[in-house]
Amino acid sequence: MRSLSEVRQDACVASFPRTVEEHRAVVAALLPPMPAEDVPVGQARGRVLAADVVAAVSLPSFDNSAMDGYAVRAADVAGREDSRPVELPVGADIPAGRLDVPPLEPGTAHRIMTGAALPAGADAVVPVEDTDGGTTTVRLSAAPAPGAHVRYAGEDVLAGDVVLTAGMVLGPAQIGVAAAVGAVTVAVRRLPTVLVLSTGSELVAPGTALQPGQIYESNGPMLAAAVEDAGGRAELLRFVPDDVEQFLDRIRRRLDAGHVDLVLTSGGVSAGAYEVVRDAFSGRGVEFGKVAMQPGGPQGAGRVGDLGGVGVVTLPGNPVSSHVSFEVFVRSALRASFGHPYPDRPVVTATLSERWTSPAGRRQFRRGVLDAVHGTVREVGTPASHLLGSLARAECLVVVPEDVTELDAGSPVEVWLLEP
Template sequence: MRSISDAQAIILDLVQPLDNRRDTEVVDLLAADSRILATPVTSPLDFPHWDNSAIDGYAVQYEDVQDSSAEKPTLLEIVEDIPAGYQPKSAIGPGQAARIFTGALMPVGADTVVMQEKTRREQNRVFILAAPKPQEFVRHKASFYQAGTQLLPAGIKLNAPEIAVLAAAQCSQLNVYRRPRVAIFSTGDELVTVDESLQPGQIVDSNQYALAALVRESGAKPLVLGIVKDEPVALEKVMTHAIAIADIVISSGGVSVGDYDYIDKILESLKAKIHISAVDIRPGKPLTVATLPVVPNPQLPYSLLPTQNSTLYFGLPGNPASVLVTFWRFVQPAIKKLSGITGDWEPVFLKVRSHHELRSDGKCETYLWGRLHLIDGVYEFHKAGGSHSSGNLVNLAQTNALAVLPVGKTLISPQEEVQVLRLG
């Protein structure tokens, strides 16, 4: 049985990020949200594009106003009003000023802006009531960014700030990594779909819906293959298809030691190398991680042809809580690394205060689900109510953190510090 740290290291070592030549596509800027940039971006534009004013006020020559005060104001002639988007017509000479607005071009001859609150205007004259600093409130051309240098590096996730920067740089199309393809299926004779009538002993398959949502949240494309009965021939057929079309395959169920748990045996028959078959974690101990050589299927459309040399396989347990915990802990970091994102793969842990008493038998690293709340400026972990059984899906709703009780730790008292895995 692997420790959690060993399992995480093995999994991340198995993942080879998408190739920045083969595994990319061009998308429009409006479709680039949450995508991973595949090549660095430069711009032919300086930022700011020209010298401009940072406030509403008066553009002046510093020499004229350096000794201004309320007791001894400087009187200047206003020669022009300059709103944003207007190109100044007049140069500013000694004894002159221009009324200027935020973002407007600085006129020739002016080197400083005096904020309007420190002035008094009378018709075409302005009194400067306080001395500004040299070049105060002037945003100089290229002071934020110089044309031709790197604007954004490859390997970053494009969120709203990056999209705004790219729009300002007039980058209408971008080269991004394709979304990793993740095949998902559930195993078990007892499983039915959400629209089937339940018979005694049957269970609705919630796992593939949860996994599809988690895969999308991780920036990948889910390929949902449905429910497969506990029958070796049917399982092998679906597994072979999944391996041929996906970068990562996730199955839920069939990885324990029961008579109808066939996943590991079929993986071995498919020449898989099994790297992990159990992890010292609760919930989620029976976890299979394997790699399989890719055998391209010439009947598949070009868009589904593999670009990786091997497929990473995760055989997750069947219980709903185990599926979610093992995905958050092991699968999500693998998808992030595969996606091309630079150095932001591993789970994020925080040390916070526990609101409730947390218990474990101490035999393995235990994860308890709940929510983080900000109380008086300090984060507290509130354990979800009800049973923390791996089969209890209901109290997982609204989970945004998992409290971690390490091996040997049986009790964390209220107000004691606890390490949590932050989700989302």
């Protein structure tokens, strides 16, 4: 069996028709690893670390109280029982954040709040629940051992420790620890910018009265949302007419205005007339042809030299074909480009709850609903590539291999989870 790198090398020069794996490799090669950039810690949620985060301070950075209560010397209350509480004078109040914390004299207690610095001389905290809450003197009915309810400096993290490693995805907890150890910014992988276009003179904006032959444009917003959901940055260029020169001019003007990592189009890639995407990019570095899959057979990908070498991926125009093609070819490539540790959708095996037939020689990606309790999956709608309403109800893609033409109910199938 050939390695993945060998498949990718062959795919970069392969002609159509292609296998799914070959075309995936071609698309992935258009998105090299994104460079690093520094972003404020508070704006880094969901980003992938490009460098380790090293603690500038220990956590905790000082000994402090884990409870509201009274800081004491454990020896002063040792051996006391609930029936014989000890009474101590209260020497000071120590709220959280107090800087001038006085030391604790023997035979006294300091009232202390959670997170406040433990005074010198104290080695335990009696929770307020085990006292009478006094402010001048306090009756203590518990006898804590040394170290009780004390958070010691460095018991969580020591200064110089690596608290977050490169390649991690930053969630709330990771952002919290980065901020706690003093990080102002973090180095993360830049997110790829994707210019999304859907072509067709028949497309109009929602809210416009439809004329005969017109439809509301949906692929552009759908693909832009898919890019954002994958973690990229989408820019939607809408209502590009079916005219080669105008099509290329719109793209060129946007590329001249700022960096774009990938141009993603839908529609205009089949073999018929008025296929503006195919007409515009053929001979410019983008190859067009069939991939052995359903839906989404007609595909294109490549780099356009006279547009600065930008990578271009062209998807078919039928909405289900376009969406499935994005899932199969683009989503994982985008996520891999910014170093996401899990670029692919989660995959499980389920049991088919109905009988299916499938065309020979094409890998099918059928829309389904998963019954997680019973481990079964059923189809939503039909395999037709225009049923957007059925796609919206789907929870997963069910994969039928190229060499399988019949599946009986009860057959095991590969399922891609379309998690929200």
